[in-house]
Amino acid sequence: MSSDRSVPISRRGLLAGAAASGTATAGCLGRIRETLGGSGTTQVSLDIKTLPVDSDPFAVPIARALIDNLEAVGIDASLQVMDVTQLSEQVLLNHDFDIYVGQFPYARPPDPDALYPMFRSTFATELGWQNPFGFANLRCDDLLDAQRTAAAETREEPVAELQAFLARTQPMTPVVAPEVVTGVRTDRFTNWDPDDREAAGGGPVHPHNLLQLEGVDGAPRTLRLATVDDRLTTNRNPISAVYQQQESLLDLVYDSLALDTGTEYVPWLARDVSWSDDPPTVDIELREGLVWHDGRRLSAYDVGFTYEFLRDTSLGGAIRAIPTERFRGRISLVEDVTVESAHELSLTLSDTSRAVARRALTVPILPAHVWRDRTAIERPPGRAGGTTAALTSNNSSAIGSGPLRFESAGGGEVVFSRFEPHFLWRSATTPTDAPNGTASRNGTDPSTDTDLSTNTTVTQPTDAAPTAPNGTSRSTGEAFAPPPEAYGGLPPFDTVVVQTVSSDASAAELVAAGDADATATKLSGDAVAQLDDSQAVEPVSYRSNAFYHLGFNTRRQPLRNPNVRRLVARLVDKSRLAGEVFGGNGQPIASPLAATDWLADDLVWDDETDADPEVPFLGTDGELAVETARERFRDIGYEYNADDQLITERN
Amino acid sequence: MLRALVFEVSVVVAALCAVGAVTIVGRTRLTALRVEIQPRLRESAPYLAVLIAVLALNSAVRDYAQEISWFIGLNITDSIEAIEGGFVAAVQSVQTELLTAYFSYVYVFGYVFLLIFPLLAYAALDDRTPFKRLVVAYSFNYLLGLLLYIVFVAYGPRNVGVAENLLYITNPEYQFLTSAVNTNTNVFPSLHTSLSATVAVFAYRTREAYPIWFGLAIGLAASIILSTMYLGIHWGTDVLVGLGLAALCVGLSRRYVDGEPSQSRVSSESKSSTGITE
Numbered sequence: 001m002s003s004d005r006s007v008p009i010s011r012r013g014l015l016a017g018a019a020a021s022g023t024a025t026a027g028c029l030g031r032i033r034e035t036l037g038g039s040g041t042t043q044v045s046l047d048i049k050t051l052p053v054d055s056d057p058f059a060v061p062i063a064r065a066l067i068d069n070l071e072a073v074g075i076d077a078s079l080q081v082m083d084v085t086q087l088s089e090q091v092l093l094n095h096d097f098d099i100y101v102g103q104f105p106y107a108r109p110p111d112p113d114a115l116y117p118m119f120r121s122t123f124a125t126e127l128g129w130q131n132p133f134g135f136a137n138l139r140c141d142d143l144l145d146a147q148r149t150a151a152a153e154t155r156e157e158p159v160a161e162l163q164a165f166l167a168r169t170q171p172m173t174p175v176v177a178p179e180v181v182t183g184v185r186t187d188r189f190t191n192w193d194p195d196d197r198e199a200a201g202g203g204p205v206h207p208h209n210l211l212q213l214e215g216v217d218g219a220p221r222t223l224r225l226a227t228v229d230d231r232l233t234t235n236r237n238p239i240s241a242v243y244q245q246q247e248s249l250l251d252l253v254y255d256s257l258a259l260d261t262g263t264e265y266v267p268w269l270a271r272d273v274s275w276s277d278d279p280p281t282v283d284i285e286l287r288e289g290l291v292w293h294d295g296r297r298l299s300a301y302d303v304g305f306t307y308e309f310l311r312d313t314s315l316g317g318a319i320r321a322i323p324t325e326r327f328r329g330r331i332s333l334v335e336d337v338t339v340e341s342a343h344e345l346s347l348t349l350s351d352t353s354r355a356v357a358r359r360a361l362t363v364p365i366l367p368a369h370v371w372r373d374r375t376a377i378e379r380p381p382g383r384a385g386g387t388t389a390a391l392t393s394n395n396s397s398a399i400g401s402g403p404l405r406f407e408s409a410g411g412g413e414v415v416f417s418r419f420e421p422h423f424l425w426r427s428a429t430t431p432t433d434a435p436n437g438t439a440s441r442n443g444t445d446p447s448t449d450t451d452l453s454t455n456t457t458v459t460q461p462t463d464a465a466p467t468a469p470n471g472t473s474r475s476t477g478e479a480f481a482p483p484p485e486a487y488g489g490l491p492p493f494d495t496v497v498v499q500t501v502s503s504d505a506s507a508a509e510l511v512a513a514g515d516a517d518a519t520a521t522k523l524s525g526d527a528v529a530q531l532d533d534s535q536a537v538e539p540v541s542y543r544s545n546a547f548y549h550l551g552f553n554t555r556r557q558p559l560r561n562p563n564v565r566r567l568v569a570r571l572v573d574k575s576r577l578a579g580e581v582f583g584g585n586g587q588p589i590a591s592p593l594a595a596t597d598w599l600a601d602d603l604v605w606d607d608e609t610d611a612d613p614e615v616p617f618l619g620t621d622g623e624l625a626v627e628t629a630r631e632r633f634r635d636i637g638y639e640y641n642a643d644d645q646l647i648t649e650r651n
Numbered sequence: 652m653l654r655a656l657v658f659e660v661s662v663v664v665a666a667l668c669a670v671g672a673v674t675i676v677g678r679t680r681l682t683a684l685r686v687e688i689q690p691r692l693r694e695s696a697p698y699l700a701v702l703i704a705v706l707a708l709n710s711a712v713r714d715y716a717q718e719i720s721w722f723i724g725l726n727i728t729d730s731i732e733a734i735e736g737g738f739v740a741a742v743q744s745v746q747t748e749l750l751t752a753y754f755s756y757v758y759v760f761g762y763v764f765l766l767i768f769p770l771l772a773y774a775a776l777d778d779r780t781p782f783k784r785l786v787v788a789y790s791f792n793y794l795l796g797l798l799l800y801i802v803f804v805a806y807g808p809r810n811v812g813v814a815e816n817l818l819y820i821t822n823p824e825y826q827f828l829t830s831a832v833n834t835n836t837n838v839f840p841s842l843h844t845s846l847s848a849t850v851a852v853f854a855y856r857t858r859e860a861y862p863i864w865f866g867l868a869i870g871l872a873a874s875i876i877l878s879t880m881y882l883g884i885h886w887g888t889d890v891l892v893g894l895g896l897a898a899l900c901v902g903l904s905r906r907y908v909d910g911e912p913s914q915s916r917v918s919s920e921s922k923s924s925t926g927i928t929e
Binding site for chain 2: 052053054060061063064078079080081082083085086501502503505506508509510513515526527530
């Protein structure tokens, strides 16, 4: 470049020149100044990372709308599209991003405590779905702690304050809670969308909802699902943030002590759970005769191991604990584990209300005999810190204890079989076809039936009453509801096949053509239209808790500055996106708890003004008021150069 | 679904080839071919072996290459967009149902026919050169394409919201076919373009032997190249680089396979010309 060899001109001189000259030459001078390098100013630039349209038909349009408006206010914005593993790795493990567009990892309407690992400063250095924003604010920490410890009747206050604080500081911007459509076939399986299923119960392909399907007589007993997410074909590690997402079928491979159905917590591996205070403790009695998919017996030792292991997957081998990349908030509730016998253990919990503490019971229980050999510390290339074999393992054999057992993967398909000895079906299986292996393995066959019948009456809410904080309407399940009756009967399938396809339209096509029973992937409007072709096909829609949001990397300038984040949030017309991108099937939101009863009054979306109550769009009808927006950036101390570029000090 | 589609494509392309054999290659050459097919194939065997090896390598390392690609590769999607902006969107602005249907069929069926038929047609020529060179050119296309796919990661315009996904929305079943052959990050360069252009250049060179094919191949290749952009699959940049790749591969094929004037002496009984117009 000739400018490289040009006579050095002082920056001041250039600025004076730029100021004195007309607009026609100012642009040119501005560029020269850019190329001179060294100290001075540079245009603010932001990369927006997200998934390609094939993987997520909604994320790119949101990102594009943001980019257009960022550019309008003079920011150099560019779209970086990458596959889901790559995106998760860059955002969740390497924290290498400015802004990402994605979905919050909520499969269920979140308890406010689900915000704890997302925003508490102590998680900012951890990997996975723990504070990927790097948000560190002591006020926020206090509020997160307060909602944990508050008694049920006073919890609303810190929760509302927390939401107000998050709305004000915008470590991430909630955009739209989408209404998701699943295409299902009704000629082989029915009861996809039972009338009595509440909204919180999730959609037809929510893993545990599949257990409630009913079969059509004479139909084949293979359930086929189509998804664009191919990660299960290569990696079945339930604690990896990169390879696991919410509502993966792996949720049916690994059981937890209790199951959150969305409306209540039901005992799952636990047969009985009793709570006591001082210190807060939960005593757990496991069901009888639990077995792993490899035939080994599942004992309280495995459960105790899991809680220790998820807290530090090096089991003390590393100087600093290397915790799980998922479920971290829930694990942080458990302070100590005591295994009392083969089927009894107790968890000592941190100082929390019971409504929060029970969340600790929903982590997947891992077989100690498989995972205890995965504590070796590893430093995979391209990754920031140390990790362990547990987190890098692809866990290909996926030995769990859940209703589905992993069989095989290959050719774009993952195959699961119904795990015959699972506790759900022992009563449904007649003694003659009960698997011999199970009975002899645990030697408790005569008591099995009685156990299950006792189960239907255990854990009356009164068990917990004496020392429990007073219940409120919000904490419905301080003690457990009766055992999982709803999941009891034998499901109408023996095999579940998940087929990977390359886009939502293909998934819809497979269902329409009769080659799949349901889509397990988000469908765009165009893909939903594919479903019309066939008679036995129907679209089922439900509100997803995994709301779309902009995640900001608050470790970096300029997004370290909350004023900038607020202005970036104000460049997004949420209501417009809900209408155009989601075809009206989405709700614009202003709080991560928007879909719950906990939503703060001040953050309810105002349907009249159709504007965000905290960070309203800087414009009207999707049209950005560019000058106003630029003025706002000037108000917070930013400058524009002669090219109308938003500038910042060069690093 | 995939099997049904492969069957459908095979049947259609076989039918087209049969028609082409009769009308374009002609009876005389076909009759001669029946006798000569064995020695000709034997002579071309090393070249065919290379092509088969390249194709096998391609499918064997595709998944693995994808991972290396993310690891070492340059994600150039945004750079491509910065260069050409809304060019593909402009191409799509002339959208009609008829055009979409035409380009979809051309992209899938026309393309396979365009690649297969000249192998048959050139096998029927006395001069072995075009056949050998075409096979070599194909090999280079796939080999260099694979290398470029490893070095560059890029999504097509349909995947970043620049263009509509016309192929898969109107014919979603085709995606089972294309995704079985390639992944959606392999758009730079466009192999549809480079291979089509390669065939077109060969058709030009053999226009004396196959004048009808010359016209047909040019039209088909142009349609396929346009279709990659019209359908929102490729960027204009992919197409340009694809054309460059075609030129390179044709050049390389000429370098590695000598023209064989001596061949015409060997097969002197045959009265047809070499078919090559240098």
